[in-house]
Amino acid sequence: MTQEHRIVVVGGGVAGLDIASHLGGKQFGDRRFSVTLVDREPAHVWKPMLHTIAAGTQEVTTQQTSYLVQAHNRGFAYEPGEVTSVDREGRSVRVAALRLGGDDVLPERSVVYDTLVLAVGSEANDFGTPGVDEHCRTINSRGEAIAFNDLLRTRMLKAFAAGKAFSVAIVGGGATGVELAAEIVQLVDLVEHYGIADAGEKLRVTLIESGDRLLGSFPERVSREVRKSLEQMGVHVRTGARVARADECGFSLPDGGYVEADLKVWAAGVRAPTLIRSIEGIERTPAGQVVVGRDLVCVNDRSIVAVGDCASIRGDPLGKTVPTTAQAASQQAAYVIDHLATILDRKQVSNFDYRDFGSLVSLGGYDAYGTLGRFGLFKGGFLRGRVAQIGHAMLYRRHQVRLHGLRRGSLLWISDMIGSRVRPRARLS
C-alpha cells in the first residue's frame, strides 16, 4: 500500500523551490511525497538578481515566479506566510497570520511534517554595529529590494529635480555590495539618457569594506581589476574601513572619518535568519546555521534536512567549507532531490560533495569578472568581459530550466531578450 510522506519545505529560494518543484507528488517505491512549500513572499526571485531589482535595472514582475502558479504546475502545495517557530516534538511549523491591505486573509496556523526541509537562506549581519537597524536598508529579499528601489527612485529623482546631489553608501565589499554599486551607476547613466542632465555628476556612490580588499573570497587579481573598474565608473572605494556607527546622515569610521549618505545600505556579513536561531536543541554554528552531516540531515534530528545558506556541513575529511552561494545551494537541492528517498529508508547514500565551478561578479552592463573553480575545463582560469557576463547569466538560465523545464525556460529567456529591446532599460516611474 502507498504511504504518504509529508515534506514541508520552508523557504522557496534557490534551493527550496527547486526541491519542491522536483519532489512534489513523486512516488519512490511504496512512498509518495506530498510537498508543502511555505514562503513569506508571494513569488520567487533568483536572489543573485536582487541588486538589479533594487537598482531598478530589472523589473520584478517580469523576473518572478508566482509560488501559487508553480505549485499548481509542479504538484506541490503552497502555504503563504512567515514561519515563526518549529515544534520538533510535535513535528510541525507555526505559520504567522497573513494580512493583506489591513485585512486578515489567513489565520495563524500549524503545518505538520514527517520531514522538514529548512531552506530559509541568510541575512546580512550587522555584528551589533549601533544604528544599522534604524538607519540602513538591506536587500536580502524580494520585498526589501522592491522597497529599496521605491526609496532610491523617489529620493534620487527628487534631489536631481531640485538640482541637488544625491549620495549612496554601501557597507560590504562582497559580491552584493560590488554588484549593487555598479548597478546604481548604470541606473544613473540611464537617467541621464532619459533626459536628466548631469545626473552622473550629481551622484556619489561610496563602497566601504572593512577588509583590505574587495571580494575577499575571490583571487586577488579579480579584487584588483574590479576595484579599478568601479573607480573608473566613479565609485569611491574605501577598504580597511570598519564602520563604527550608522546614523541618519551616514557612517562613522573609527579613525574619526565620516561618510555622508542620503541612502545607506548594509550588505556585509552573513548569518542565519531568526527562525533558525530560535529552534531549540539543534546544533548551530556561531553564525546560526544548522549543522548537518554530509547527507544534509541535521546532526541532532533525522527528521530535519537543511540546505543552502542556512546550513553548514560538518565532516569533510579535507576540512573544506561550502560557501553561501547560489551555486552551492543549487547543488545541495539537486542532492536532496536525488537522495532523499534513500536517506529516509536509512540505506547507504553517497555524501554530498561540493564542486566549485568558480565565481563570477557582474558590474551591471559594463563588465564582469570571475574565476573558474577546481572543476570543469580550464580549472582556475581568469574570466573577464562578455564571457564572464554570459557565465553569470547562464547560472540564472540554468535555474529557470530546472524550475520550468527546457521548453518554458528557453521561452522565458527569449521573452527576456525581446523585452530588453522593447521595454525601458530602467524603472523610473
Ligand SMILES: Cc1cc2nc3c(=O)[nH]c(=O)nc-3n(C[C@H](O)[C@H](O)[C@H](O)COP(=O)(O)OP(=O)(O)OC[C@H]3O[C@@H](n4cnc5c(N)ncnc54)[C@H](O)[C@@H]3O)c2cc1C
Ligand atoms: C544581492 C545579492 C547578490 C548575490 N549574488 C550572487 C552571485 O552572483 N552568485 C552567487 O552564487 N550567489 C550570489 N548571492 C548569494 C545567493 O543568492 C545565496 O547564496 C542563495 O540565494 C542561497 O540560496 P538559499 O536557497 O539558501 O536561500 P534563498 O535563495 O535566500 O531563499 C530563502 C527563501 O526563504 C524564505 N524565507 C526566509 N525566512 C522565512 C521564514 N521564516 N518563513 C517563510 N519563508 C522564509 C525567503 O522568502 C526566500 O524565498 C547573492 C545574494 C544577494 C543578496
